[in-house]
Amino acid sequence: MYNLTDRNIILGVSGSIAAYKAADLASKLTQAGARLDVVLTPVAERFVTPLTFQSVTGRRAYVDMFDTASGASEQHVEMARRAHALLVAPATATTIARIALGLAEDMLSLTALATRAPIVICPAMDPHMYEHEATQGHLETLLSRGVHVVGPEVGRLASGHTGPGRMSDVDTIIGGLRYVLGRDGDLAAKKVVVSAGGTQEPIDPVRYVGNYSSGKMGYALAEAARDRGADVALVSGAVALPVPYAVRAVFVRSAAEMRDAVVVECADADALIMAAAVADYQPAEAIGQKMKRRRESFSLPLVRTPDILAEVGHRQGLVRVGFAAESEDLLANARHKLEEKGLEFIVANDVTADGCGFGSDTNKVTLIDRQGEEELTLMPKHDVAARVLDRVVTLVQAQGARK
Ligand code: CTP
Numbered sequence: 168m169y170n171l172t173d174r175n176i177i178l179g180v181s182g183s184i185a186a187y188k189a190a191d192l193a194s195k196l197t198q199a200g201a202r203l204d205v206v207l208t209p210v211a212e213r214f215v216t217p218l219t220f221q222s223v224t225g226r227r228a229y230v231d232m233f234d235t236a237s238g239a240s241e242q243h244v245e246m247a248r249r250a251h252a253l254l255v256a257p258a259t260a261t262t263i264a265r266i267a268l269g270l271a272e273d274m275l276s277l278t279a280l281a282t283r284a285p286i287v288i289c290p291a292m293d294p295h296m297y298e299h300e301a302t303q304g305h306l307e308t309l310l311s312r313g314v315h316v317v318g319p320e321v322g323r324l325a326s327g328h329t330g331p332g333r334m335s336d337v338d339t340i341i342g343g344l345r346y347v348l349g350r351d352g353d354l355a356a357k358k359v360v361v362s363a364g365g366t367q368e369p370i371d372p373v374r375y376v377g378n379y380s381s382g383k384m385g386y387a388l389a390e391a392a393r394d395r396g397a398d399v400a401l402v403s404g405a406v407a408l409p410v411p412y413a414v415r416a417v418f419v420r421s422a423a424e425m426r427d428a429v430v431v432e433c434a435d436a437d438a439l440i441m442a443a444a445v446a447d448y449q450p451a452e453a454i455g456q457k458m459k460r461r462r463e464s465f466s467l468p469l470v471r472t473p474d475i476l477a478e479v480g481h482r483q484g485l486v487r488v489g490f491a492a493e494s495e496d497l498l499a500n501a502r503h504k505l506e507e508k509g510l511e512f513i514v515a516n517d518v519t520a521d522g523c524g525f526g527s528d529t530n531k532v533t534l535i536d537r538q539g540e541e542e543l544t545l546m547p548k549h550d551v552a553a554r555v556l557d558r559v560v561t562l563v564q565a566q567g568a569r570k
Contacts, residue, residue: 169390169549172200174348177246177282179255179275180220181262182210184325185291185334189256190215192337194223199341204246205229206275208262232274243274247282254344255279256317257291257334260302266314267305285347286314289340294330317343317412342412345394352396353560357437359392361385362429362475364404366422368449370467371458375420378444379525382406384490384548385442389414391552392440395560400432404443422446422472429479437563438486440555441476442514444525448472476508486562488555491515492524501535511562512536514555534558 176196180189186207196203205220205228217228232243247253255262255275265276266286279286288309296302297319306316318335335343363385367375382403389401390411399414402425410416417432419425422445433439448469476489489510491501494517501515516532518524522545523531531545534554543554 169345169394170200170553171196171345171348174201174251175246175249176201176203176344177250177253177278177284178203178205178220179208179253179258179262179278180205180211180215181208181255181257181259181275182212182214183257183259183291183334184214185257186211186214188334188337190219190223192254192256192340193220195337195341196344197224202226204250206243206278208259208273208275210259210261229274232277243278244281247278247284250282250284252285252287252344252348253279253282254287254289254340256287256289256340258288260290260292260296260299260305263288263290263302263305263309267308285350287317287340287344287347288314289317289334289343290319290332291334292319292332293324293326294328294332297332298330315343315347338409339412342390345390346413349394349396352394354392354437354556354563355396357397357563358400358435359389359397359559360400360402360429360432360436360439361389361392362402362425362439362441362443362445363389364406365444366404366425366446366472367420368422368446368472369420369453370450371454371456373457376446376448376450376467376469378446380404380406380444381526382408383526383528384530384551385440386411387548387552388440388442388555391549391556392438392559395556397437400436402428402432402443422449422475426473426475426478429475433479433485436485437566438488438559439476439479440488440559442490443475444492445475446472474508476510481509484566486511486559486566488559489513492518494519498533498535498540501533505535505537512558514551515540 203224207230220228266279271277271280320333321331322333323329364382365378365380367377392399401416417428451468451470487510491504493500497517505513514532522529530551534541
């Protein structure tokens with residue numbers, strides 16, 4: 168789980184049937200460590216109760232701005248002042264209009280007017296309402312003021328109509344929030360290229376030589392770089408993971424395709440993190456037609472794939488980070504790769520250790536550079552990614568200072 172500890176987030180919930188999804192959103196944000204204050208509009212309260220939110224956040228949820236007993240009338244200013252972000256999900260056409268026009272008619276629109284924190288809006292409404300000039304005009308106003316809009320998605324809505332208007336799913340919304348919170352982070356205006364997943368080396372039109380890489384480590388690194396404000400290009404093999412919010416993915420299959428994509432992306436990048444499990448060998452020749460199973464056995468000649476890290480970017484100013492996937496002699500092998508590939512540092516991981524390796528959500532790694540090594544404990548891949556990015560930030564900043 169990513170980390171939102173010490174982040175003060177206000178979740179504004181307005182009156183759409185999608186309000187029930189906001190409870191899941193509130194739960195996930197709370198689990199991520201955010202201090203979450205929920206503000207419902209009076210119409211939202213007809214779909215879902217403040218008690219639902221209080222139960223998942225452990226904090227009071229607000230509706231009525233004249234409720235002096237709850238302290239809401241005094242607290243909204245303080246809440247708006249200390250917020251790191253205001254997330255409005257779902258945002259109805261009416262709430263979007265109120266915020267665009269600065270009408271402080273309920274506690275949510277009043278909070279939107281009072282806060283100077285970034286605002287994220289997640290529209291949810293019938294397609295006709297969404298496409299109406301009034302709504303589009305208000306959204307344009309909000310965009311021009313720097314408000315970030317997540318969604319809506321195209322789909323079938325509760326009204327029975329199909330079109331744009333469905334609120335984005337909870338993970339996408341959280342991605343949008345994380346993107347906004349990190350926008351001015353320590354990698355703002357920097358470009359980071361991350362490779363992820365395994366490559367597939369074609370044998371014939373239906374088969375390949377591949378490996379078990381899930382892409383989880385690389386995707387977590389892409390998110391961690393995005394969370395610090397970087398422009399992220401994710402060069403990815405085929406994996407079963409959603410592309411992280413505000414990350415540009417370039418999908419490739421073979422090592423040769425990955426090399427070409429990494430070369431292109433690195434031309435203007437500040438850092439390259441090669442987390443991909445690149446196949447070391449590829450069939451000498453891909454066979455044009457599907458192979459028949461007539462033969463009892465056969466040998467497949469393999470040739471070495473390009474070493475992408477070794478080939479790419481001994482360019483001045485590009486920070487290069489590698490991974491060393493080992494099953495024995497972890498540190499010695501990793502140190503050898505650090506030198507051989509001329510990297511700034513390498514992330515060594517024993518892919519056979521408990522809780523590590525392909526498909527796992529956790530990893531236990533040692534970060535090695537020329538100064539020494541730092542052994543990390545077993546932790547979620549998201550946390551490993553954050554630690555790797557801490558080092559990348561320091562190195563990128565040092566490069567910037569040298570320029
Ligand atoms: N790598 C690469 N191109 C390759 C193979 C690996 O760029 N053809 C990168 C990986 O993405 C990783 C690092 O090099 O960042 C080390 O990869 P690893 O598979 O651990 O080592 P290899 O260099 O392939 O060496 P070996 O398989 O002999 O351990």
